[in-house]
Amino acid sequence: MSWRVTVRSGPRVDRHGAATLAAGLDLLEAETRAAATTTRRGTIDVRVRRFEPADQVAARVELRGPGTRAGFDVRGDGSVQAWTGRIRRRLVEPDGDETPYEALRREVTRGIRPAP
Secondary structure (H helix, E strand, C coil): CCEEEEEEECCEEEEEEECCHHHHHHHHHHHHHHHHHHCCCCCEECCCCEECHHHCEEEEEEEEECCEEEEEEEECCCCEEEEECCCCCEEECCCCCCCHHHHHHHHHHCCCCCCC
């Protein structure tokens, strides 16, 4: 399996494999949608600073494969942000009325040709 999907939510880590990029992206989206509907965080107040749910990463779902590392951060309020990169993560901004899922799929498949 050349594509790996890792789901991190709190102390729990689940790993899955996919044979193709398309299957990996489908699995990535399904795991992210599941985490976005079930994972929530409350406000954290440490006297000096407050961390609102939107400021916290409640779950991270990552896709790794040949030359690719990308994924989604599920925020404590259930919102989703797409990113790419290995050492430095770069946020992927949706174009127009794209969802974060469509934006990441566009970014990851850009420049990758399907196998014959």
